[in-house]
Amino acid sequence: MVANTLPIIDISFFLDPSATADARNKTATAINSACEEFGFFYLTGHGIPTTTLDEIISLARQFFALQLPDKNKIKRYEAGSQEGGDGARGYQGMGENVTGGRRDMHEAVDLYREWDHSKNEQEEDNSMTGRYATLQGPNLWPDQPSNLKPTYLAYIEQLKAVGKALVRAMGVALDLPPPTPKAEKAMEDSEVFVRNTDHSFWVMRLIGYPKLDTPFAKDANETEFSCGEHTDYGCVTLLLTDPTPGALQVLLKDGTTWLNANPVPGAFVVNIGDMIERWTNGLWLSTRHRVIHRGDGYRVSVPFFYEPNFDAVVKPLASCVERSGKPPIHHGNTYGEHLMGKVFSNFYS
Numbered sequence: 001m002v003a004n005t006l007p008i009i010d011i012s013f014f015l016d017p018s019a020t021a022d023a024r025n026k027t028a029t030a031i032n033s034a035c036e037e038f039g040f041f042y043l044t045g046h047g048i049p050t051t052t053l054d055e056i057i058s059l060a061r062q063f064f065a066l067q068l069p070d071k072n073k074i075k076r077y078e079a080g081s082q083e084g085g086d087g088a089r090g091y092q093g094m095g096e097n098v099t100g101g102r103r104d105m106h107e108a109v110d111l112y113r114e115w116d117h118s119k120n121e122q123e124e125d126n127s128m129t130g131r132y133a134t135l136q137g138p139n140l141w142p143d144q145p146s147n148l149k150p151t152y153l154a155y156i157e158q159l160k161a162v163g164k165a166l167v168r169a170m171g172v173a174l175d176l177p178p179p180t181p182k183a184e185k186a187m188e189d190s191e192v193f194v195r196n197t198d199h200s201f202w203v204m205r206l207i208g209y210p211k212l213d214t215p216f217a218k219d220a221n222e223t224e225f226s227c228g229e230h231t232d233y234g235c236v237t238l239l240l241t242d243p244t245p246g247a248l249q250v251l252l253k254d255g256t257t258w259l260n261a262n263p264v265p266g267a268f269v270v271n272i273g274d275m276i277e278r279w280t281n282g283l284w285l286s287t288r289h290r291v292i293h294r295g296d297g298y299r300v301s302v303p304f305f306y307e308p309n310f311d312a313v314v315k316p317l318a319s320c321v322e323r324s325g326k327p328p329i330h331h332g333n334t335y336g337e338h339l340m341g342k343v344f345s346n347f348y349s
């Protein structure tokens with residue numbers, strides 16, 4: 001039988017310090033099933049008020065409704081460029097983002113955790129020239145709507161707490177042993193994801209999708225996607241969307257059925273990324289998904305990618321390698337190295 005809806009996971013016991021181990025274990029069991037079967041689920045019990053979620057969508061919508069010259073005030077520029085870009089942060093116009101070699105029919109603003117300039121000894125001092133290496137510039141915030149920045153900054157703090165609770169639950173869901181008091185970063189206990197995301201190099205995208213029959217160029221054609229088929233490249237994605245149905249589609253494990261992941265009010269759509277697939281040696285696969293928006297109106301979504309630390313070494317966990325019965329699927333490298341490869345392939349240069 002092919003499932004017709006994604007499971008719903010209530011994360012509240014992992015946010016409540018007084019929750020019992022028994023209550024947490026039940027949540028963890030549900031997460032394990034959801035991750036094995038779908039790699040996608042709805043997340044409730046996260047504690048972020050619906051009024052905040054609505055405000056986040058509304059502010060993104062107001063930004064995209066601005067005239068292009070106003071949006072281009074925070075345009076993304078190449079790293080090292082005179083304009084001061086870092087190749088990643090800022091606004092990208094319609095069709096600038098590329099998935100699988102094809103232009104995506106959306107516009108977006110990308111925000112990342114700010115670079116910790118005190119840590120990287122090799123980086124050049126850019127403060128005099130105003131030129132930045134890839135990912136090392138400041139976030140580019142729009143000045144209109146004026147309350148976007150403070151509202152988003154507060155929201156990002158809330159999302160980080162939810163992300164932390166979720167990866168803590170995932171460690172329990174994988175049946176990893178409890179941590180010892182002196183646990184270190186690389187130890188493979190149930191807190192391994194918490195420790196390796198404690199300086200999460202998070203990403204947030206504000207995305208605007210016009211209806212797909214709106215041509216953006218003379219060569220626009222029927223085969224365009226709002227966002228092409230892909231897996232997410234990090235740890236866990238907390239996706240907030242407006243109520244538009246039928247846009248986000250998730251590929252089921254049969255490899256042929258696309259399931260509409262229609263929004264559930266007040267819930268995030270969560271999916272696991274490539275780093276979780278690697279850590280679990282494929283016990284949990286990052287699931288392919290895409291966006292085809294042919295419905296009504298201009299669709300807005302705001303995914304938050306709760307990622308490993310930039311310097312986290314991500315390699316298959318020994319217990320997962322053993323349980324999977326497969327050789328390690330990756331030799332391991334840092335999340336930063338993985339991300340750099342992705343940032344370079346996401347844009348036409």
Ligand SMILES: O=C(O)CCC(=O)C(=O)O
Nearest residue numbers: 227232241248291301303
């Ligand atoms: O807009 C959406 O519903 C999903 C976007 C997405 O998959 C992504 O940005 O990685």
Ligand SMILES: [Fe+2]
Nearest residue numbers: 230231232289
């Ligand atoms: Fe995605």
